[in-house]
Amino acid sequence: QVQLVESGGGVVQPGGSLRLSCAASGFTFTGHGMHWVRQAPGKGLEWVAFIRSDGSGKYYADSVKGRFTISRDNSKNTLDLQMNSLRAEDTALYYCCRDYEWAFDIWGQGTLVTVSS
Amino acid sequence: QSALTQPPSASGSPGQSVTISCTGTSSDVGGYNYVSWYQQHPGKAPKFMIYEVSKRPSGVPDRFSGSKSGNTASLTVSGLQADDEADYYCNSYAGSDNWVFGGGTKLTVL
Numbered sequence: 001q002v003q004l005v006e007s008g009g010g011v012v013q014p015g016g017s018l019r020l021s022c023a024a025s026g027f028t029f030t031g032h033g034m035h036w037v038r039q040a041p042g043k044g045l046e047w048v049a050f051i052r053s054d055g056s057g058k059y060y061a062d063s064v065k066g067r068f069t070i071s072r073d074n075s076k077n078t079l080d081l082q083m084n085s086l087r088a089e090d091t092a093l094y095y096c097c098r099d100y101e102w103a104f105d106i107w108g109q110g111t112l113v114t115v116s117s
Numbered sequence: 118q119s120a121l122t123q124p125p126s127a128s129g130s131p132g133q134s135v136t137i138s139c140t141g142t143s144s145d146v147g148g149y150n151y152v153s154w155y156q157q158h159p160g161k162a163p164k165f166m167i168y169e170v171s172k173r174p175s176g177v178p179d180r181f182s183g184s185k186s187g188n189t190a191s192l193t194v195s196g197l198q199a200d201d202e203a204d205y206y207c208n209s210y211a212g213s214d215n216w217v218f219g220g221g222t223k224l225t226v227l
Contacts, residue, residue: 105168
């Protein structure tokens with residue numbers, strides 16, 4: 001079935017780096033743009049980043065621009081998020097999402113990132 | 118990239134209808150017909166409920182409907198059921214490959 005499975009979350013110190021991954025299955029990965037969306041504990045959803053289906057365009061929320069990098073490997077059906085210069089306010093559950101008609105139709109279960117000393 | 122404005126809470130009795138608003142600007146909600154809505158139960162991932170303002174994905178009951186007027190989008194839940202109790206988030210495309218979410222509305226079924 002259509003599935004997205006995130007991994008790579010953990011505890012990291014402020015200023016540190018972490019790389020999240022998302023494994024896609026059950027659909028034609030190359031046919032869809034992909035997003036990362038995050039949710040801080042007890043808070044709402046925040047769009048983080050988007051990458052076009054062929055990887056030709058990458059776009060970011062102002063809050064992460066210059067620190068986070070989204071990428072994809074269409075040969076492996078994987079989506080990544082490289083997070084550098086992490087701050088306490090980056091603490092959140094990070095979801096990988098499939099784009100469908102400028103919306104988010106498939107969501108993973110999320111991977112938790114905690115930035116703390 | 119300011120968040121869209123949603124009421125923090127909404128409520129209704131079983132069988133009633135409730136409408137949740139989502140207010141943005143002419144740069145997001147008012148500028149594009151790419152408003153979507155998501156339902157999130159505690160401890161679960163969000164669920165895709167409405168896209169392109171008023172379209173329902175396969176499997177979403179027709180009790181859920183969406184609309185838009187100017188810079189404000191709305192989600193209406195008719196025939197409220199206990200399982201409709203959840204957090205609801207709106208989202209809009211904001212141009213230049215950017216998206217923005219609302220702050221969320223907690224729907225309580227009384």
